[in-house]
Amino acid sequence: MVLTLESTGAILLALIWVLPLAYAVWAAIHPAEYTTRFVLTAPLTLDxxxxxxxxxxxxxxxxxxFILVTMILAFQLVLGTLAAYALARQDFWGRDIAFxxxxxxxxxxxxxxxVENYRTLARVNLIDTIPAIALPYIASAFGIFLLRQTFKTVPKELDDAARVEGASPLQVLMKVYxxxxxxxxxxxGLVSVSYHWNNFLWPLLVTNSVESRPLTVGLQVFSSSDQGIxxxxxxxxxxxxxxxLLVGFLLFQRQFVQSFMRAGIK
Structure with a gap:
């Protein structure tokens, strides 16, 4: 089998992604003294x-x-759907400017x-809350753009047929588009959940207590130990x-790839 330039590049990228994960798995299931050396006979442990x-x-x-990513995705889908439909199918003054x-x-x-987002949330006393993490992201320009482009591919005849049947604009949106x-x-949804599940800097700045910290910020406790790392x-x-995220991707990888291909995301 002859490797092409594209397949060689794909293999290298796969190795770059897999090797750190493989090391993490090795270190996690072996005693601490085996984190820097590879021994096939090393004992396994879940300690x-x-x-x-x-x-x-x-x-x-x-x-x-879970609350954070669900809240953000729900707002993004609702607001993005309404905005995208208006930009794709409604005629109003300033539509092109808004887009x-x-x-x-x-x-x-x-x-x-x-800085400005932090100052705004501080004025309304939302610092150190889950809504403080979510508010800057509840409207997504990328989501609006993506849905607008998708809605524009829907045949206008379906829209007209639904209106002839007496459907309101909201009904047309929900039952056709x-x-x-x-x-x-x-x-x-996969992009949004993955991004906000892994987001670190903004949650770190606006949270101070366990009650509002997400997983990424909570992990820093392991790097600040007085007994070393x-x-x-x-x-x-x-x-x-x-x-x-890994389990979700492995279970739904086919739907993941197919949805990206149909949506035209590169």
Whole structure:
């Protein structure tokens, strides 16, 4: 079998992704003294996971993270659907200007707005709450753009037929456009959940207590120990944090790839 340039590049990228994960798995299921050396006869243990779970309130962190990603995705889908439908099918003054402003927002890095977002949330006393983490992300320019492009591919005849049957604009949206855009919703949902599950900087800045911290911020407790860094426990904690995303991808990888292909995401 002759490897092409594309297949060689794919293999290299796969190795870059797999090797750190393989090391994390190795370190997590072996005693600490084997984190820096590979021995086939090294004993297996789950003690690192037990120690990691006891060192931090992971149950609370998982609950906070689940609430956070669910809240953000729900708002993004509702607001994005309404905005995308208006931009794709409704005629109103300033539509093109509004869409241009949304596209301009895609060019602004979220980190550039951190200071002003923090000051705004501090004024309304929302610091150290889960809504404080979610508010800057409840409207997504990327989601609006993606759904608008999908809605524009829906045949106008379906829209007209539904209106002839007496459907209101909202009914047309919910019964014609939303079902046909299901692959796009799946693709965007996967992107949104993955991004906000792994987001670290903004949650770190606006949370101070266990009651509002997500998993990514909770992991920092393992790197601030006075007794030094225990890589075995860190790897175990990291695997517990990333396990839901990894398991979800392995279970739904076919739907994941198909939805991205149908949605036209490169």
């Amino acid at each position: 690192n996971f037990t120690r990691a779970w006891a060192a931090a309130p992971f149950a609370r962190y998982f609950l906070n993270t 241009a402003l949304i596209l301009a927002q895609l060019m602004i890095m979220p980190d550039a707005l951190i 939303v079902p046909l855009a299901k692959p796009t919703y799946i693709a965007y 225990d890589w075995a426990v860190i790897c175990a904690a990291t695997l517990m944090t990333s396990a839901p």
